[in-house]
Amino acid sequence: MARRARPLGPAVAAGAAAAALVLALALVPLGAVAWRAEAGAGLGPADWAAVRFTLWQAFLSAALSCLLAVPVARALARRNFAGRGVLITLLGAPFILPVIVAVLGLLAVYGRSGLISDALGLLGLGPIDIYGLTGVVLAHVFFNLPLATRLVLQGWLAIPSERFRLAASLGFAPSDVARVLERPMLRATLPGAFLVIFLICMTSFAVALTLGGGPRATTVELAIYQAFRFEFDLGRAALLALVQFALCAAAAVLAFAVALPTGMGAGLDRPVARWDATGRALRLTDAAWLAFAALFLILPLGMVVAKGLPGMAGLPASVFAAAARSVLVALGSAALTLALALPLALAAVRLGGAGGAALQAAGTLSIATSPLVIGTGLFILLFPVADPVALALPVTALVNAAMSLPFALRALVPAVAEAEAGFGRLADSLGVAGRSRLRLVLLPRLRRPAGFALGLSAALSMGDLGVIALFADPSQATLPLQLYRLMAAYRMEDAAGAALLLLILSLALFWVFDRGGRAHAAA
Amino acid sequence: MRFPMIAAAALAAGPAPAQTPVLTVYTYDSFVTEWGPGPQVEAAFEDVCGCDLRFLAMGDGAALLARLQLEGARTEADIVMGLDTNLTARAADTGLFARHGRDDVKLDLPVGWDDDMFLPYDWGYFAFVYDKTKLATPPGSFQELIAAPEDLKIIIQDPRSSTPGLGLLLWVQAAYGERAGEIWQGLAPHVLTVTKGWSEAYGLFVEGEADMVLSYTTSPAYHLIAEGDDTKAAAPFAEGHYMQIEVAGRIASSDQPELAERFLDFMLTDAFQSVIPTTNWMYPAVTPEGGLPQGFETLISPDEALIYAAGEAAKVRDAALETWRAALAR
Incomplete structure (x- = not known):
């Protein structure tokens, strides 16, 4: 009740402003496309088939990613082993690769001429065929299992070590720890993780098409492409984008209704010791899950590295210039992401309840709009007043920031909530408010999630082709765009080299920020 | 480091040649990359036109037309190059293009050409x-x-x-x-x-x-x-x-109609056409005097x-x- 007495203050105002900005970025371009449209055709049966397929594959992909993430994150949370840090960093890798690179890496393992098919060939068996729903879900899990694992792992690491200590002194068995400590944490974390993955998979297009094996795997985003470039029917494109947005919004409402806040209380940030998980069977299970995750993720990445090395040496200078441009955009985008996410997270926690959920939903739905529609809408809006080409890089940074906001929020909101729950009352009673509250109480406890959010958004921006393709000027290519250009010029080896450079730079950016955030975690 | 270098480049270029007319050509992305025809075409045309040829690139032919439709009459394009015959009817319907007015163009296409708005440059x-x-x-x-x-x-x-x-x-x-x-x-x-x-x-x-x-x-x-x-x-x-026949057309509302006409003429000369086979990896619309590069006969x-x-x-x-x-x- 003390909370109510405190004025909502500037934090909520700033958060509401950030949410409004993000919502506007998602919806105003959509409105612009609709406004520019002449009377278009309505949606036909093929469109509804696309909607059904989109929902189904997104649901399967998100469910499977989350399901697999729980044992992997649990193993990472309660085991300490050489290479743990590297594995955690590599978990960021698939997510940030441009689609085409990841698909080629995946097919180098699971394709008709991939490692597995080759091995089967030695045994006299035919190649495996993953094209279809299997391929789509496999690729989406490859992209998103790491993300889900990181988000769930954040949840695990946020359980204070004192709780495990208490559990040990009470003689808790592993099943008791799971029931009392872990399940409530998962109840709070998983719906959000499920939601962001579901939303990413909703707007998937090139992955779904390539691995889905053809028009069976038509998603709404592909239908938007058709409306836009095949028919130039802006009205239909806007209508499809609206349907996609509405479905995503419904999913968001559902997910936030299911999520329950935890009541872990505060701790003293001592290192976690797990007396409950020393049994031999549990060790073996964890080792098996870690080996599975490592193989599943590292094999395709290893193929990207192996194929990229020969092309690395002879990369043209333009690729490095594009890389420098991409790093600048990524840094700008990361800073913007945090500038939007922090006030949003603070406001969402301060408001709590339906208001807080609404703010979070607003910040999450930016990935629910079609990138093609956002890009086109921004072009329609900017063209009369400014030269869109001159604004290509800043606009790309802004859109990329909006696209990584949901992930940043997933990392920050639970951490802010924990900090406020643990230290809010003490801070209130001491009259610590405003900026000093942020500096003394919140920021020190947000280092880890903020570092993760910065790293993820920088890396995401690095790998995303984004709206730059719609605005580009020949001299302004970013690294992903330059990679596509190499491929379009038949230079597949150079393209593989550029992909490796992209992988290295993205991982380096991710590592620097993420590491910075964890610097004091062991203290 | 990038900004000082750009500044230095601007200084080296001497006093701003404000009088140099600019011809803006919209085309698809792969045309303008360092491996595409763009750089050589730009250098060759600028040698003879006393102008600044500026390429703006967008996706592919369909994206190019969509962009033009979004911009409408306010487009900055003087020339649009990179549509193909599957898009020309829709492009003509925009009313943005001018007729090319040439009735004796000599082309080396396997089929006849009688479009009075668009000229082919490769196929x-x-x-x-x-x-x-x-x-x-x-x-x-x-x-x-x-x-x-x-x-x-x-x-x-x-x-x-x-x-x-x-x-x-x-x-x-x-x-x-x-x-x-x-x-x-x-x-x-x-x-x-x-x-x-x-x-x-x-x-x-x-x-x-x-x-x-x-x-x-x-x-x-x-x-x-x-x-x-x-x-x-x-x-x-x-x-x-x-x-596939790739074509270019002139925008009727262009503020550089003469330069645009000159570019369309230039497009069908050897200086442009001889670049096409080994950069765009297509057949030139007019076979250059030296014939096709060695290897094309296979x-x-x-x-x-x-x-x-x-x-x-x-x-x-x-x-x-x-x-x-x-x-x-x-």
């Missing part, structure tokens, strides 16, 4: 490309491809998002008309997958995912000339091959060229797409 045939070391006897027609063992796999592009994908759709339609649906049903088991664009498909093919990929008859020339690799070939199909040359007239393509397209979707969605 090619769609074809299935394969690796000779892996596929000894490629199918010689759609019928043979259908009859081939089911493990012979092809990769094609989606007509909704890709130019070659649309080309194949019209190829089957032009060759088989009413029977197109039957052909697609026969092809369906051989279609390993359908990709968003040409790059994805060709990348997968180079990685060995499939036996054949939809590309151009000129694709093997790249491997031969640029990489010294003669293992790739295009399979000649008995039904004939569908053509390419197949189809007996029959298939192509719909500009307005026709738009008419058959929607029904053909529905047929395609229905046959492949099973």
Whole structure:
């Protein structure tokens, strides 16, 4: 009740402003496309088939990613082993690769001429065929299992070590720890993780098409492409984008209704010791899950590295210039992401309840709009007043920031909530408010999630082709765009080299920020 | 570091040549990259025009037209280069283009040309490309491809998002008309997958995912000339091959109409045309005096060229797409 007495203050105002900005970025371009449209055709049966397929594959992909993430994150949370840090960093890798690179890496393992098919060939068996729903879900899990694992792992690491200590002194068995400590944490974390993955998979297009094996795997985003470039029917494109947005919004409402806040209380940030998980069977299970995750993720990445090395040496200078441009955009985008996410997270926690959920939903739905529609809408809006080409890089940074906001929020909101729950009352009673509250109480406890959010958004921006393709000027290519250009010029080896450079730079950016955030975690 | 360098470059260029007229050419992305024709074309034209040639690139031909439609009469373009005959009818409908007014253009196309608004600058045939070391006897027609063992796999592009994908759709339609649906049903088991664009498909093919990929008859020339690799070939199909003709047009409201006219003339001279074969990997619309580069003589040359007239393509397209979707969605 003390909370109510405190004025909502500037934090909520700033958060509401950030949410409004993000919502506007998602919806105003959509409105612009609709406004520019002449009377278009309505949606036909093929469109509804696309909607059904989109929902189904997104649901399967998100469910499977989350399901697999729980044992992997649990193993990472309660085991300490050489290479743990590297594995955690590599978990960021698939997510940030441009689609085409990841698909080629995946097919180098699971394709008709991939490692597995080759091995089967030695045994006299035919190649495996993953094209279809299997391929789509496999690729989406490859992209998103790491993300889900990181988000769930954040949840695990946020359980204070004192709780495990208490559990040990009470003689808790592993099943008791799971029931009392872990399940409530998962109840709070998983719906959000499920939601962001579901939303990413909703707007998937090139992955779904390539691995889905053809028009069976038509998603709404592909239908938007058709409306836009095949028919130039802006009205239909806007209508499809609206349907996609509405479905995503419904999913968001559902997910936030299911999520329950935890009541872990505060701790003293001592290192976690797990007396409950020393049994031999549990060790073996964890080792098996870690080996599975490592193989599943590292094999395709290893193929990207192996194929990229020969092309690395002879990369043209333009690729490095594009890389420098991409790093600048990524840094700008990361800073913007945090500038939007922090006030949003603070406001969402301060408001709590339906208001807080609404703010979070607003910040999450930016990935629910079609990138093609956002890009086109921004072009329609900017063209009369400014030269869109001159604004290509800043606009790309802004859109990329909006696209990584949901992930940043997933990392920050639970951490802010924990900090406020643990230290809010003490801070209130001491009259610590405003900026000093942020500096003394919140920021020190947000280092880890903020570092993760910065790293993820920088890396995401690095790998995303984004709206730059719609605005580009020949001299302004970013690294992903330059990679596509190499491929379009038949230079597949150079393209593989550029992909490796992209992988290295993205991982380096991710590592620097993420590491910075964890610097004091062991203290 | 970047900004001082740009500043230095600006200083080195001397006093701003404010009087130099600027000709703005909209084209597709791969034209302007350092591997495309753009840089050489720009240098050659600027040598003779006393102007600044400025390329603006966007995606591919369809994205280019969509951009032009979004910009409407306010477009900055003086020339739009990179549409093909599947797009010219829609482009003409925008009312933005001027007639080129030339009635005696000498072109080396396998088909006649009578469009009074757009001028071709290069052309090619769609074809299935394969690796000779892996596929000894490629199918010689759609019928043979259908009859081939089911493990012979092809990769094609989606007509909704890709130019070659649309080309194949019209190829089957032009060759088989009413029977197109039957052909697609026969092809369906051989279609390993359908990709968003040409790059994805060709990348997968180079990685060995499939036996054949939809590309151009000129694709093997790249491997031969640029990489010294003669293992790739295009399979000649008995039904004939569908053509792509890439064209340019002048924007009527341009503030540089004379320069634009000069560019269209220049486009059909050797200085432009001789750049095309080994940068755009297409056939030049006017064979340069020195002939085609060595290596092009190894390419197949189809007996029959298939192509719909500009307005026709738009008419058959929607029904053909529905047929395609229905046959492949099973």
